[in-house]
Amino acid sequence: MLQGNTISDIAVRLERAMQDRTAVVGIVGLGYVGIPLALTAAKAGFNVLGFDIDSPRVDQINQGKSFIKHISSEAISEAVQSGKFEATADFSRLSEPDAILICVPTPLTKHREPDLSYVENTARAIAPRLRKGQLIVLESTTYPGTTDEILKPIFESTGLKSGEDFFLAFSPEREDPGNPDFGTSTIPKVVGGDGPDALAVADALYSRLVVKTVPVSSSATAEAVKLTENIFRAVNIALVNELKVVYAAMGIDVWEVIDAAKTKPFGFMPFYPGPGLGGHCIPIDPFYLTWKAREYDIATRFIELAGQINTRMPYYVVNKLAEAVDRSGKAFTGSKILMLGIAYKKNVDDMRESPSLKLIELIEARGAHVDYFDPYIPVIPMTREHAELAGRRSTALDAATLAAYDAVLIATDHDNVDYKLVVDHAKVVVDTRNACAKAGIPEGRVIKA
Known part of the structure; x- marks a missing residue:
């Protein structure tokens, strides 16, 4: 001492x-x-x-x-x-x-x-x-x-x-x-x-x-620095998520737009859309400032709007998935969906706040059944918000497995997944991460969401 x-x-x-x-x-x-x-x-x-x-x-x-x-x-x-x-x-x-x-x-x-x-x-x-x-x-x-x-x-x-x-x-x-x-x-x-x-x-x-x-x-300044870093990311992710929806309605690929825009050497920083926010920071931290701001009678409208956009992304994805299955000639109710990726981001075994859990909840609420494949998460652990999913196990990923499902939903773009195998054998592929395009696979039957 x-x-x-x-x-x-x-x-x-x-x-x-x-x-x-x-x-x-x-x-x-x-x-x-x-x-x-x-x-x-x-x-x-x-x-x-x-x-x-x-x-x-x-x-x-x-x-x-x-x-x-x-x-x-x-x-x-x-x-x-x-x-x-x-x-x-x-x-x-x-x-x-x-x-x-x-x-x-x-x-x-x-x-x-x-x-x-x-x-x-x-x-x-x-x-x-x-x-x-x-x-x-x-x-x-x-x-x-x-x-x-x-x-x-x-x-x-x-x-x-x-x-x-x-x-x-x-x-x-x-x-x-x-x-x-x-x-x-x-x-x-x-x-x-x-x-x-x-x-x-x-x-x-x-x-x-x-x-x-x-x-x-001060310690309060340091606390504000951390929130600012993550609010910056949350707001920009919300922006590209909203642009994704708008551009999709126009027949424009938002990922192509972002890749072209990031060639500008100043004034632009690329952020990418996804199926919803995950991880221990981005989905949570902005709301800490929103809550504290009420003490000062200040409305954080910009932050709250970003939160609303990001939390709606799983609903958008499920609607796109349902449309894709319906167009294939199969009713979404009663269909079998294989979700690729349960981690909140690629190449990790971290499930904190993963949007995949919300996606499973929404899909099954509409009468479909979901299995998943994730090379890093063999079993879904207990979570506070989705306890009912705990214990589900990752399935195999091979040609026969892929063909047995009515659609494959790519929720996490792990690098060690054979996306060509997926596209070759799945009836329908819905890609929320642009994983197939990044793997050099022609779009073909791939539907971006």
């Missing part, structure tokens, strides 16, 4: 511990954000203690086994065997780390309002073990003010004071699962703190982990 007579002395000592890597780093939440961060910190030379409420997951990690496709078991095993990384479900050990990084989910409720229960429960688990000289950093995406308005009061209820006894900061995660070009250590990290000492200490830690830190004036 770090000792000192004044807070500035404690800050200096903790900063020095970050610099010479003698500080112990604790990470709460060992998922798609926490595991890469833990491995990065261990590789940088820190001793890392990871916390998770999922005991089987903890055991799996300590055995050197990965549960995430793009993170190898070798990487976890190396970190564990080096003695630099240990996972635990024992939250009484939260007093051990000098820095605790919170990487837990921040979903929406069924009413599309922020659900901070994971963050609050984590804070309440930390509070009884909070000690003088610790750094606490929230990485979970949330609305501006969460660190100051939610975490700070919980921690200060112990009698310790932020800026006097402990340091509090916000540094949003910027993970992009499955992206081969950018990993945790090569992505710049935004850092905001509750006061200059907190910022300095947090910056001292992250500057040892990532290629570059981007200090900002």
Whole structure:
């Protein structure tokens, strides 16, 4: 435990511990954000203690086994065997780390309002073990003010004071699962703190982990940065989704339009349409700001409109699918549909907020039956919104299987799918990702949606 007579002395000592890597780093939440961060910190030379409420997951990690496709078991095993990384479900050990990084989910409720229960429960688990000289950093995406308005009061209820006894900061995660070009250590990290000492200490830690830190004036500013990044994407995806519908009515291929437009060397950035939004950020984060803005009596009309457009995309896709099946001479009610891809994006085993789940729900509500193929997700796991789909298994993908279905719906454009096989043997192909065209297959019977 770090000792000192004044807070500035404690800050200096903790900063020095970050610099010479003698500080112990604790990470709460060992998922798609926490595991890469833990491995990065261990590789940088820190001793890392990871916390998770999922005991089987903890055991799996300590055995050197990965549960995430793009993170190898070798990487976890190396970190564990080096003695630099240990996972635990024992939250009484939260007093051990000098820095605790919170990487837990921040979903929406069924009413599309922020659900901070994971963050609050984590804070309440930390509070009884909070000690003088610790750094606490929230990485979970949330609305501006969460660190100051939610975490700070919980921690200060112990009698310790932020800026006097402990340091509090916000540094949003910027993970992009499955992206081969950018990993945790090569992505710049935004850092905001509750006061200059907190910022300095947090910056001292992250500057040892990532290629570059981007200090900002406050934790609320850092929270706003993360929302801005994802709202930017959500709004632009909504724009191209709307253009897709308009251009389809005109007989124009929106993907061809975008590919031509992106040749302009300035003033244009390509975004691509899809069957709906998925992942842990884009479908959720804009609504955190929308909810918070109501406190200031401000209507976020642009953001809400984008949300409405994006959430309607699965309905548009199902209508296109039904039309395609009907035109083939088969009634949609009673038809058999094979969905290619259940992950929210290509080449990952991540199903968080996947639009494929909504697509299955809508298709089956109209009387058709859906099976799926996904090389990365052999079984649909339990989800909060679609519990009834849990346990369904991926089918085979071969000529006989394809021919047995009335239509194939491409919902995720995994690279390791033989799209020529699909087009050659499926009765009808509806492509929401332009996967067939990208694979060089003539359009023919492929219907874009």
